[in-house]
Amino acid sequence: MTTTASLPDPLPAPPGEPPPGEPSPQPLPREPLPATGLALALALPAGRLPAALDHPARQQVRQLHDAWFRERVGGVGLAAEQRLFAECEGVSLMCRVLPAADAERLLGICLAASVLFLLDDVTDGDSAETGRADQYLAVLAGADAEGGSAHLRLLARTLTRVREGVPARLWARFVAGFSEVIAGAAAKSAAPVRDYPGYLAVRRADAAFDLVGVAIEHGLGLDLALEPARLAAFHDACFEHTILVNDLLSYRKEYAADEPMNAVGVLRRTRGLGLQAAVDELCARLRAAEDAFFAEAAALDAAHGGDHPELRPYLDAWAQMLSGNLAWSLACPRYHGPGGGWTGRTPPGRMVLYPDRTEFAGEFAG
Numbered sequence: 435m436t437t438t439a440s441l442p443d444p445l446p447a448p449p450g451e452p453p454p455g456e457p458s459p460q461p462l463p464r465e466p467l468p469a470t471g472l473a474l475a476l477a478l479p480a481g482r483l484p485a486a487l488d489h490p491a492r493q494q495v496r497q498l499h500d501a502w503f504r505e506r507v508g509g510v511g512l513a514a515e516q517r518l519f520a521e522c523e524g525v526s527l528m529c530r531v532l533p534a535a536d537a538e539r540l541l542g543i544c545l546a547a548s549v550l551f552l553l554d555d556v557t558d559g560d561s562a563e564t565g566r567a568d569q570y571l572a573v574l575a576g577a578d579a580e581g582g583s584a585h586l587r588l589l590a591r592t593l594t595r596v597r598e599g600v601p602a603r604l605w606a607r608f609v610a611g612f613s614e615v616i617a618g619a620a621a622k623s624a625a626p627v628r629d630y631p632g633y634l635a636v637r638r639a640d641a642a643f644d645l646v647g648v649a650i651e652h653g654l655g656l657d658l659a660l661e662p663a664r665l666a667a668f669h670d671a672c673f674e675h676t677i678l679v680n681d682l683l684s685y686r687k688e689y690a691a692d693e694p695m696n697a698v699g700v701l702r703r704t705r706g707l708g709l710q711a712a713v714d715e716l717c718a719r720l721r722a723a724e725d726a727f728f729a730e731a732a733a734l735d736a737a738h739g740g741d742h743p744e745l746r747p748y749l750d751a752w753a754q755m756l757s758g759n760l761a762w763s764l765a766c767p768r769y770h771g772p773g774g775g776w777t778g779r780t781p782p783g784r785m786v787l788y789p790d791r792t793e794f795a796g797e798f799a800g
Contacts, residue, residue: 474786476782485779496525499524523768524549526762530762532751534654546596546608549588562583563585600652615639630697667726674726677697687770698712761777774791778797
């Protein structure tokens, strides 16, 4: 990976930047990123989460995952097929965020993640698949997919495999979470949200975040008999941390695609912030989410740990998930392009956006 030896300071303002403090009621103009790069200072939290790990059976899971899909992708189309087999997709993500999961259960989780990624693509905006939302919801509820589109049939076949060994209580949560994603797909590219809380509410469903808890419980074989309401504040902190990491580190790709559902753009548009100020605000919110994560985990452990022995492993698994998501997002070729990304143990201090890649430089010392 190449890095930028000397970055400009002060940081250049991007094209279309509104004056500080003056909100823009409309989406900001998106001109191409400069060929020389647009540098942004980062202040990512570091040092409290456990070191990111990777699942020891990753290569075996990858091979089984790919073989399973190659037998079933007939009629889906080349572009969709490439999405299923890309290294920076379901397998690489789930092996990072669930490094201690049972390998057989992890395979089913990876298959589910990959088909969810695929459907996220084919149901974007006003696509033909988006118009079949009722059919997708019916298949999730157990209906037959014969006669439906190739993507619908692939979903049905995948769900049959994914359901193997999943307890009924977790399967009900999985179906509910997956259904929420499909039901909201048509609205993903609608008018931009009005404020940051509204953005979080939309993203909670759009990102299939509530399925992560299902994957943790199933992957580790946990039966966490604790009322969901008692976990709500903890899950809120996990959600905000996860979304802000993904939004910040995917910003180059989403800037180029004029994607409205990104926290950086939302903060710029609704708060009238310049790009660097929006990144600073996002990093501050990310640190606050991490603080809340540790505070809520400690409170849960103190209040319920004695009565729920599986709570501590669940909390620890979430900590591993957050660190794994950060490591995956920093290195992901889908976000950063060829030659981009960061694999250092300490988060970088600068992010440089080029038209074709994201480069990182300098470890953050704060």
